[in-house]
Amino acid sequence: MQSEPTVRQLFDLTGRTALVTGASGWLGRALAFALAEAECRVIVGSRDLEVATQVASSLPTVASGSHAGVSLDHMDEDSIASALDQAVRLIQGPIDILVNNGLELCGQDWTNIDFDSFVRHQANNAGYFALARQIRQHAVTAGRPASIIMVGSMYGMVASYPEAYQDLTTASSVAYHALKGGTLQMVRHLAAYWAKDSIRVNALSPGAFPNTNQVSAELIGRLEQHVPLGRIGCPHELKGALLLLASDAGGYITGQNLVVDGGWTAW
Ligand SMILES: NC(=O)c1ccc[n+]([C@@H]2O[C@H](COP(=O)([O-])OP(=O)(O)OC[C@H]3O[C@@H](n4cnc5c(N)ncnc54)[C@H](OP(=O)(O)O)[C@@H]3O)[C@@H](O)[C@H]2O)c1
Structure with a gap:
């Protein structure tokens, strides 16, 4: 009888390579670390090549090769094409995982x-799509499966609470709600069309993970009132969900939206 893969084997990303956009950011950095910690080579995307290279060099080393940084602006089609050229040249191998995390605010x-x-703002979705389609083509040409993860948001699923922002700051952006709602629907569509090519497409939707260096304690306090767990999320709390979607542990998961929100959308 053929032995089944162990949990360690299922989550192990040895020999895989991931492209993570916006990996210099609050959540992107944690996502890039998660992949490297699971032995995945990481191509860090940033609009600034120097930043991308610096983030790549800060990641835990992996046995299968070095990490790399590429300059990537997903609002610019030429930049997407050139980033993928750079990535393939630098890693000299296939790209198995795409994490569309970057966001022009x-x-x-x-x-x-x-x-x-x-x-x-809606052009962020055009960038997510253009990158995903190129990674799909790249994987199909290489004859390999791939996992595409779009970072969504609970604000692509539910409205925000007006009183959370009232007299404090601008409310969450209506353009952002439209964008992320669209991201989730794009995930379902692409998952259905690309499954036959062994390309899985899923969304990872964080709840309230505000950057504590940038957001006031008062706003954080107001947001926490809407979280059943009673607190905002820490970036590392996305790591496990990302690895599930990226690895063979999630090999039968496609077209889904994995929500990590401390229960916000359960109420
Ligand atoms: N933080 C939250 O509470 C939260 C909640 C739900 C969902 N999310 C989602 O999580 C993702 C990351 O959010 P974050 O809070 O970590 O934001 P962040 O700290 O502002 O990071 C976003 C990153 O996106 C990159 N970026 C900006 N414009 C770009 C472009 N045109 N092309 C490619 N990359 C671009 C920036 O990197 P460079 O400047 O290096 O290019 C930046 O580091 C976003 O998709 C966001 O919608 C966040």
């Missing part, structure tokens, strides 16, 4: 956003 809410800014 939108600081305006429904009261003050203008038409062009709203449209521009």
Whole structure:
């Protein structure tokens, strides 16, 4: 009888390579570390090559090769193509995992956003799609499976609470809610179309994980009132969910949205 893979084997990413966009950011850094800690080679994407290289060199080393940094702006189609060229040249091998985590922010809410800014924000999804399609093509050409993970958000599923932001800061952006809702639906669509190519597509949706260096204690306190677990999330609390989706442990999971929100959307 054929022996079944162990849990360690299922989560092990030895010999795999992942591209993580926005890996210099609050959550992206933790996601890149998670992959490296599971023995995955990581290609760090940043709009600034120096930053990408610096983040790549800070990751835990893996036995199968070095990490690398590439300059990548997902709002620019040429930059996406050139980043993938750079990545393939640097790692001299296939890319098995894509984490579409980067985000060009939108600081305006429904009261003050203008038409062009709203449209521009939706282009984040065009970038996620263009990257995903290129990684799919790359994997199909190499005859290998791939896992694509789009970082969604609970704000792609539910509205925010107006009073959480009232008289403190701008509300969560309506353009962001539209964007991330679209991301989740794009995941379902691509998962259905690409399953026959052994390309899995899933979303990882964080709840409230505000950057504690940037967000006021008062806002954090207000957000915490909406979390059944009673606190905001720490970036490392996304690591396990990411590895499930990235690795063979999640080999039968596609088209799903894994929500890590301390229970926010359960209420
Ligand atoms: N933090 C939360 O509470 C939370 C909750 C739910 C979902 N999320 C999602 O989690 C992801 C990461 O959020 P975060 O809080 O870690 O944000 P963050 O700290 O602002 O990091 C976002 C990163 O995206 C990169 N980026 C910006 N514009 C880009 C572009 N045009 N192309 C490629 N990369 C670009 C930036 O890297 P460079 O400047 O190096 O290019 C930046 O480091 C986002 O998709 C966000 O929607 C966050």
